[in-house]
Amino acid sequence: MALTRAFVLLDRDGTLIEERDYLRGPDGLRLLPNALAALRRFRALGLGLVLVTNQSGLARGYFDQQALDAIHERLRAWLARDGLHLDGIYVCPHLPDAGCACRKPRPGLGLRAATELGIDLSRSFVIGDKRSDIAWGLHLGAMTFLVRTGHGAEEEGAPGARAHHVVDDLLHASEFVQRHIHQRGRM
Template sequence: MIQPGAILLDRDGTIIVERDYLRDPTLVELEASAVEGLRKLTSAGWRLVVLTNQSGVARGYFDRQLVDTINAVVHKKLEQHGICVSGWFVCPHGQSDGCACRKPMPGLAVEASVMLGIDLKASWMIGDKVSDIALAQAIEGRAILVRTGHATTMDENAAHACNAWVADNLDEAAEIVLSNTVGRSSSLR
């Protein structure tokens, strides 16, 4: 059964190993638990959608074409494990640009919702930064902070304050989603 919402995923530090402004597609490496977790979610009928801030474009570190190339490499690596991502949505702006698409602003999620017919309130955002958790709040969805990327103790405290879960990795995050698809359970946070 296809779920009305989607699993909205951060890319760097969540699906792939954080490389701080990844500029080399040959360095793309899936997080250790990514395949297991994403398989569980797709098997349960969840669509996967990637929402990624790529301020390296605005900073001149790389261009949008490189971002798209790296996304294609990640997509192919996931497909090799039978995992399909329904959409890739990128914010190329910097923090000071004032755009509506840079997480925690809801622009990327709204764009995904319109293009893919996603119920954002029935969706989960999984990422390694407070901006990912804040995006979930902005769309009235649920959130999980994963400890695989940039997450710090301060981020974990902020996640708890926002009524979000904290998981060690995507596999554990998938278990949280699957255990909480109807209502919330504070026992898992």
């Protein structure tokens, strides 16, 4: 598939939904404030939306694939009620030391999503609350945003990969993306 379109590649926990210590089922799922407004803005800008998440709780046995699928089904249902959808959900189920190519910050899942969905990574945006999300976005060649939700406030000053932009939350990231796209359109 040819690279055709810019996307927002979102981390899940602490970026789109509330951070939980290994969310084990759909009953604990909570969208972060303003998340829906941000997703609506991204869609209005013509951007695709992909969720990319490390879920080592699967390998640790804290939950099974059925529970993970139920979490994502509930998330999709909530988004659908607001007229929104995700173009894809990509999950790394491995432990941090497994050496897989799919666990962020390794680029595997981003490259797979780009191939499957026709994502132009150089025009896309990665938003997350951890340094691993930012390093992942930089490896992909995307513009990166560290949100201060989830672990973001703790990660902001830590050594390691530096985001292009640090913002309070997903809504603030969407505002910045909107300004960026409009400025780029005037060039």
